[in-house]
Amino acid sequence: MSHKNETAVLVTSLFLTAIFIAAVAWWVTKPQDKTAVVQNPNGSLVDTTAENPLNSISFGEKILVPEEVRGGSPAFKTLKQAGVNDIAAGKYNEAVSQLSAALRENRNAPETLIYLNNTRINLNQQKSYTIAVAVPIGSDPNGSLEVLRGVALAQNEINQAGGINGVLLKVAIANDNNQEEQAKKIASALVDNKDVLGVVGHWASQVTLAVAPIYDSKLVAISPISTAVSLSGKSPYIFRTVPSDYMAARALADYMLTKLQRRKVAVFFNSKSTYSQSLKSEFVTAVGLAGGQVKNEYDLSDSAFSAARSVEQAIEQGAEVLMLASNTGELDKALQVVQVNRKRLSMLAGDDVYAIKTLEIGADAALGMVVAVPWDIDGDPTSAFPRQARELFGSDVNWRTALAYDAVKALIAAIQRNPTRTGVQQALASPDFATKGASGTIGFLPSGDRNGTIQLVKIVADKRSPTTYDFVPVPR
Template identity: 50%
Template sequence: MNFNKETKILLLSLAITLGLVGGGIYYLFKDILPGGNQVSVNISNSANNNQSESRISAGEISLTPGDVSVAKRDGIAAFKSGKYEEAVNYFQAALQSKKNDPETLIYLNNAKIGNKKSYSIAVSIPLATEPNFALEVLRGVAQAQNEINLQGGIKNTPLKVVIASDDDRVELVKDIAQNFVKNSEILGVVGHFASDATLAAGEIYNSQQLVAISPTSSAVKISNFSPYVFRTVPSDFMAARALANYMTTKLNKKKAAIFYNSQSGYSQSLKSEFVSAVSLAGGEVSHEFDMSKPDFSAAQSIAQAQGVEVLMLAANSQLLDKGLQVIQVNQRRLPLLAGDGFYALKTLEISQGQGENMVLAVPWHLESNPGADFPQKSRQLWDADVNWRTALSYDAARALITAIETNPSRQGVQQALKSGNFAARGASGELRFANSGDRNAPVQLVQVKSQPNSRSRTGYDFELVRN
């Protein structure tokens, strides 16, 4: 096969598809975008702006990229001026035009608190660099805050949420973590997003004794990293073994090629665990391709992978586009496996039929526990289905809420989470932590399937793999 010729055709097709998808997304979701006049909030997110003060807000600035409605802008101005009743009215109006904006819901709940006594937690996410994934995390935290405050708060004390936009950049993450530990009102942190960010911030949280619970950082290195760092997402050890088992038993394949990002701690962790798991199952990962290299070519890599029976995509979200190129070039010749970084609307939009039957390991799926009420409540709140990032962020916030209820101090929160008696009610049931800081929970295998009436509106959905 002439892979160079095929690559040019596929890349041209991919570029056209991206353009069409962009227009399609706007058309599909224009009804939930802020209506009327739009105004831009001039918040600098450049690499030169390293001051954490401009990246942290309880309602004083908008950290979400893009245009801001007039109502939300006026709510922010009123909040900043201490006119909390006015801010409440404006934020309520803003939510009427854009129901699925978690930042506005958090600011609304914070405005209702005003200067009254409250307990505070923070959430740190890469809003500027990974806005879609970051908003998914923020929805989980916002839902937990909204629920507890509607119930009267934590023992009659409302919960305030502080938001930070950290870009997943180590130096900025550290700066924000230092800001959090200096703010004595913050009793815990939901974050960070990438494993490298959680490890960097975790050193500061450990030395200053502030709890952080990551809903998305799965690198094995985080286990036992610090008595102050927890996570609601299972480690890559679990995901890798589930995928390796599926490859060797369900697919009955023994030889794989893996695509990863050597610059990502998460990606390297998943790669290493998958290689070990396949080897233990009697298989082999015969080829490894680093997608972060400037000369990486999906077509050339697949051409080099002679004798390979399965392709495993272990890249993080930053290299999602390169992973989608692999899917396109593969043309459904070989079975595809992937980590949770590929659980994204973009995967369904771009891969279309080429990604059908790809199997991913994820921590949670809305169909995994039919008896749980979380999917229904979240659908009602956001007017849309949510995914694992929202569910596990909700769990992280619920864990902090439960710990604060036990003892509303930093040390009390840590002791509660470490206690063998600790249990919180999460999106999919009871939530407990092992001594390592990990959550005792399995992963779910999902598969890309064609669905005429798909939830994603792409014609495809991530569906549970049934035994």
């Protein structure tokens, strides 16, 4: 070997040795992937890794709803982030100041209002009762904000009135992403936190069905959104402030047969959605029992689905009405049906079609569509709730906000009777339980279903609306 080659080998050897030593030093000194632990209010230790559901639960120490921040001014964003940072650092006096200023910049910010109310309790070291709200922030941030407005309004209202028998209300926000596995983790974490006396949630019916066994015999959950009939009687710890699909389907079928005087209908639904399947099945049953005919059923989730082909086929088969039992995930395809139909056949729809998107995209083609919802802001002119919501948030609210408000009002009334988990369940299940909410008296059937009614609304032209279209109540 030449001297030149020997030198090259030596240099290479020294280089590799240096790399090895550096690698060993990095491994010894690097932060290890150990499970970080924190102590829950109940004293149990839990991990805070990315997979831990506690990272998706907040009393104010982290921002969970980025949509609220994106919708605010630069000043609002700065103030809210500073307030949340102060909460995480235990600087409650500073946090109250920052979040109060943030709300002056943007009062239509329910997450911020909930965090502010929680922080005031911490600042003054006041006794409090705790509830949680589980929302699909990752999959439906706007829908989550609608629910959070109802929760924030109810919390703000009771705390300003002095609390529940003098004890203030604290709220934890949880993001379950409307996914069953994430929701199960959230539910388990909430059950483990013994301070939590009740949960407002969840969103999709299949998600609420998935978490029902976790809450059963441990913690009450009241859904303001889940409507599937299969939830009825699922667990004595599962309630809902929204009427079931049984009610909505019969209201729509009755309207078709008696008001429209039409008997033949084609139904569009999503076979992968528990809610959509439930509403479709209940509607088909109701139509059949009343002497009507379902000419065809079209699955929006079918990869071969064609709105144009389906509508033309429905017309050829003699359908007089199109019923959209779509869920939010297939709303775009349902709106294709609306556009292709071009008002040739009358249209009916379930509550997931009640959305700004329907007014924006459906536009003139959606005129006259009748939608079944649990509540409408103009449905009860004597209700104080719409005015209270406008004063607090500076905008109108919809049925999701109203039904979330009702869920919190029900929990407040139950906690007032007996502030224990078992006591809350027994109060809600009691035949004499009743309290006033946004949508009238709140009471529950033995099945856990809301003992309430359905409001039908119709899409009309309205120049005052930002979309120039709006939903207005159909006279009962």
